[in-house]
Amino acid sequence: MSLPRLLAGIDGAGAMSLAAHSAVHGDLPLESHRLSRDAHGKAAVIEELRGSGLTGRGGAAFPLARKLASVAAGRDRPVVVVNACEGEPASEKDRLLLERLPHLVIDGALTCARTVDSDRIIFAIDANHPTARWAVEAALAERSDTGRRGLAAEVLEIPAGYVSGQESAIVNHLNGGRAVPTAAPPMVFERGVGRRPTLVSNAETLGHVALIVRHGADWFRELGTPTEPGSLLVTLGGAVAEPGVFEIEPGAPLDWLLSAAGGTLEPARAFLFGGYGGGWVDAGDAADLEIAGRPLRELGASLGPGVIVALPESACPVAETARVAAWLESQSARQCGPCVHGLAAIAGALHSIAAGAPEPDVLTRLTRWAGLVTGRGACGHPDGAARFVASSLRVFAAEFADHAAHGPCTACLGAPVLPLPARVAVPA
Numbered sequence: 001m002s003l004p005r006l007l008a009g010i011d012g013a014g015a016m017s018l019a020a021h022s023a024v025h026g027d028l029p030l031e032s033h034r035l036s037r038d039a040h041g042k043a044a045v046i047e048e049l050r051g052s053g054l055t056g057r058g059g060a061a062f063p064l065a066r067k068l069a070s071v072a073a074g075r076d077r078p079v080v081v082v083n084a085c086e087g088e089p090a091s092e093k094d095r096l097l098l099e100r101l102p103h104l105v106i107d108g109a110l111t112c113a114r115t116v117d118s119d120r121i122i123f124a125i126d127a128n129h130p131t132a133r134w135a136v137e138a139a140l141a142e143r144s145d146t147g148r149r150g151l152a153a154e155v156l157e158i159p160a161g162y163v164s165g166q167e168s169a170i171v172n173h174l175n176g177g178r179a180v181p182t183a184a185p186p187m188v189f190e191r192g193v194g195r196r197p198t199l200v201s202n203a204e205t206l207g208h209v210a211l212i213v214r215h216g217a218d219w220f221r222e223l224g225t226p227t228e229p230g231s232l233l234v235t236l237g238g239a240v241a242e243p244g245v246f247e248i249e250p251g252a253p254l255d256w257l258l259s260a261a262g263g264t265l266e267p268a269r270a271f272l273f274g275g276y277g278g279g280w281v282d283a284g285d286a287a288d289l290e291i292a293g294r295p296l297r298e299l300g301a302s303l304g305p306g307v308i309v310a311l312p313e314s315a316c317p318v319a320e321t322a323r324v325a326a327w328l329e330s331q332s333a334r335q336c337g338p339c340v341h342g343l344a345a346i347a348g349a350l351h352s353i354a355a356g357a358p359e360p361d362v363l364t365r366l367t368r369w370a371g372l373v374t375g376r377g378a379c380g381h382p383d384g385a386a387r388f389v390a391s392s393l394r395v396f397a398a399e400f401a402d403h404a405a406h407g408p409c410t411a412c413l414g415a416p417v418l419p420l421p422a423r424v425a426v427p428a
């Protein structure tokens with residue numbers, strides 16, 4: 001089987017029924033040796049996932065098998081949380097999975113729950129995505145296997161926000177607190193929902209589990225590279241003819257993906273990889289680029305949750321960066337000083353450049369501030385925002401210098417390219 005894997009059988013609108021899902025993928029081998037309920041069977045599932053090399057698709061690319069083993073080793077009965085918050089504005093893959101292929105994600109959650117002997121699965125879904133919630137609720141109602149053997153599955157809303165999808169923020173909210181990150185340790189896999197060991201896994205990650213448990217680790221590794229095996233979902237946006245969610249194998253050429261999306265609408269100035277916690281790659285460097293973590297890291301970017309945006313030459317990268325930085329600053333949970341003050345200073349300085357009223361040496365100070373906020377928060381939000389801004393300053397150095405010296409350009413007034421959930425007030 002080549003591609004598509006996760007997206008196999010997707011057509012028309014609406015969620016794939018359980019019958020159609022079973023016809024495409026076959027039944028989940030709940031009773032087979034892979035998912036047998038004895039300790040040997042559980043260890044076998046973890047070993048299969050370890051052998052597959054599956055890493056999390058929520059952004060950090062952490063090996064799933066290691067997390068499962070830690071959760072399984074806890075003293076209390078674990079909880080499984082499906083992270084379908086998708087707070088990244090340029091990402092649509094998790095919503096697509098839940099709205100169109102909910103049984104795939106449910107299969108993956110069920111597999112992990114059985115493997116760690118959990119009695120509770122929670123689908124954590126952004127409150128602004130009600131159609132995803134309805135699709136999962138309807139899919140759960142179709143199934144008899146989620147209610148058996150005392151395993152409860154439910155859908156819970158998480159308040160919308162960029163940081164509310166961070167795993168400790170979800171757990172804090174599910175424990176009755178605000179959806180804001182908490183300081184670690186303890187990590188959620190040690191003490192999470194109801195103080196029980198908690199596996200928080202991205203919806204796409206669990207979709208892959210559903211297929212690995214059916215076809216095995218070797219099958220998963222038939223695609224991708226030895227260090228980044230399997231397939232992954234990419235949300236491609238910006239100046240392309242047919243933006244949307246694509247399933248690719250790591251190492252696929254960017255050119256190939258752009259062709260699959262009908263090509264670019266006009267010459268690209270740069271590509272954003274990894275969303276607003278990722279980084280820009282100059283179009284010249286992207287010419288022969290392979291879409292995978294390693295080549296992207298060499299260019300100061302990352303794949304993050306699989307977001308790629310093509311910025312056309314007609315757009316103003318300074319105005320785009322200032323707009324997104326203001327939004328990122330507005331998303332701070334306002335708990336850690338460097339995040340609160342650092343992101344405000346960065347957003348303010350970028351606005352001053354975009355507006356044509358920068359203070360002397362603003363570019364030097366921006367670069368310094370981006371370095372200063374990194375690693376200084378309780379969660380990865382300031383690191384991601386700093387990465388995004390630092391890559392903008394590097395890739396668009398000429399445009400920033402021009403704006404700092406001469407003020408706004410004509411493209412500054414053009415329609416925004418990078419998507420944001422709502423209009424934001426730019427800090428004065």
Ligand SMILES: Cc1cc2nc3c(=O)[nH]c(=O)nc-3n(C[C@H](O)[C@H](O)[C@H](O)COP(=O)(O)O)c2cc1C
Nearest residue numbers: 056057058083085086087165166167201202205380
């Ligand atoms: C600011 C911030 C926001 C995040 N938002 C999401 C999110 O919306 N969805 C998601 O799956 N992971 C998100 N993450 C990553 C989660 O904390 C966690 O690593 C992930 O859900 C683990 O699943 P995975 O191992 O399957 O990737 C976010 C992380 C940070 C630092």
Ligand code: SF4
Nearest residue numbers: 333335336339377379
């Ligand atoms: S780093 Fe920022 S977003 Fe993260 S917990 Fe601290 S204040 Fe909140």
